[in-house]
Amino acid sequence: MTDKVLTGKTAFVSGSGQNIGRAIALRLAELGCTVVVNGSSNAEACEETAARIRATGAEALVAMGDMARPEDVARITAAALDRFGAIDILVNNAARRPHKPFLEMTEEDWHGVVDVALTGAYRTARAFLPGMVDRKWGRIINFAGMKAMRGYFEGAPISAAKHGVWGLTKALSTEFAPHGITANVISPGQIRDETATADDPKRTATIPAGFMGRPDDIASVAAFLATPEARFVTGQMIAVNGGEQT
Template sequence: MSLEGKVAIVTGSGRNIGRSIALALAKDGADVIVHARSNQSEVKSVVSEVSALGRKSLGLLADMGDRVAVEKMMSDALGEFGRVDIVVNNAAIRPHKSFIDMEYEDWRNVLATDLDASFLTTKAALPGMIERKWGRVVNFSGLQAYQGRHGGAHISAAKVGVIGLTRALGTELAPQGILVNCIVPGMIDTSREEHTGARPPGRLDSIPVGRPGDPDEIASLCLFLCSDANGFITGQTVHANGGERNF
C-alpha cells in the first residue's frame, strides 16, 4: 500500500485513535492535516511526528460543532495543499445527559459535531476527488448506534446517522472512484476510556480476545480502507471490537 502524493485530513488527531491514523497514513506516504478542537500543543506534537516521517503536515484547530469553523478549516487545508484526497472523520464528543434533562442545544451540539461535521468535511473535499476520480472517506460511528444507553439519545442518533450517511455516499460516489466506509471500534485502550468510564468492571470478560484494542489496530484498518489495496469495499460499516459484538 502506498499513499505517495495523497493528502489526508484526520479530524480529532491530536491523540489516541486519530493520532495513530495520522501517523499510519504518513508512514504510507501521505501528507497529513492534523486537527484538534483546542489543544495546540497536541497538534504541534503530531505535526512534528508526521514531519519526522518525511511528510508535509499542517496543524489546524476547529470546533467541529461550528459550521463556520469547519468550513474555514477545510478552506485552509485546501489552500495549503491544493487538494484533500482522504477524509477521516474521527472527531466526536459524547457528553451524557438524560433525555428528560436534555435541552435542544445539548442535542444540536452532539449532532453538529458527530454527524454534521462529516457532511461538511466530505462536501468540501468532494469536488477535487470527483475531478481526480479518486477519493477515500472513512467515518467513525460507535456501539451506541446499535445499543441504546441511558443519557445517550443524542449520541445514538448521531452515530446511526453516520452509518446512514456512509451507506448513501458509498452508493452515490462509487462510480466516480470515491469509496466511503465507516469504522465502529469497540473498547480501545485510550485516554478517553479512562476519563469517561467507558470500561465498566467486567467488560473485558465480554471480549473473546481478552483485551481492549490498541489505537494502532484501528489505524491499520483505516489505512487499508484508505488505500488502493481497497478497491471493492464501499458503503460498509466495519466492526473492530475483539468479538464483543457480532453484527
C-alpha cells in the same frame, strides 16, 4: 501493505490530537501521506501529532477548529485546500460523548453532539468531494461505535448522530462509487486510551478476545481502507471490537 503506498495523497483527520485520531494520522503518514491535523482546543497535542508526522518524512498542517461550528469548518477546509489543492482521504473522527438522561437534555446538549459527528461529516464531505471527483479517486472514512449502534444509555444524541453517519456513508458510497470514491464506517469497540498501561479487567470480561483494543488497531483498519487495495470495499461498516456483538 506496500510501503509508502499513499505517497502523493493528502488526508484530513479530524480529532487527531490524541488517541484514535492521532494513531490514524501517524499510520497514514507512515504510508507516505500528507496529513491535515485537526483538533478543537488542544493545540499543543495537535502540534505534537504534526511533529511526529514530520518525523516520518511526511508533511503536516495543523488546522485548529470546532467541527460543530460551520464557520470553523469553512475556515479549516479552505486552509487545507489552499495549501494542498485537494484532499484525497477524509477521516471524520471528531466526536463528543456526553452522558445525560434524555429528559434532562437541552437543545444545546443535542446539537453539541450531532453537529460534530453528523453535520461536521456532512460539511467536510461537501468541501472535499469535488476534488475527489475531479481526481477520480477518494476515500471517506467515518466513525460509529459499538455502544452507539446498540443504543447508548443516557446518550441519545450519540446514537442518533452515529446512525445518521452510517446512513450518510451508505448514501455517499452509492452516489460516488462511479467516481472511484469509497465511503465506509469503522465501528470501534472498547479501545483503551493511548496513555493507559493496562486493560480494565471489568471491561475485558465482555470481550471474547480477552483484551481491549488500542488506537493502533483502529488505525490499521483505517489505513487499509485508505489505500488503493481497498478499492472494492465501500458502503460497509467494519466493527473492530474483539468479537463483541453489536
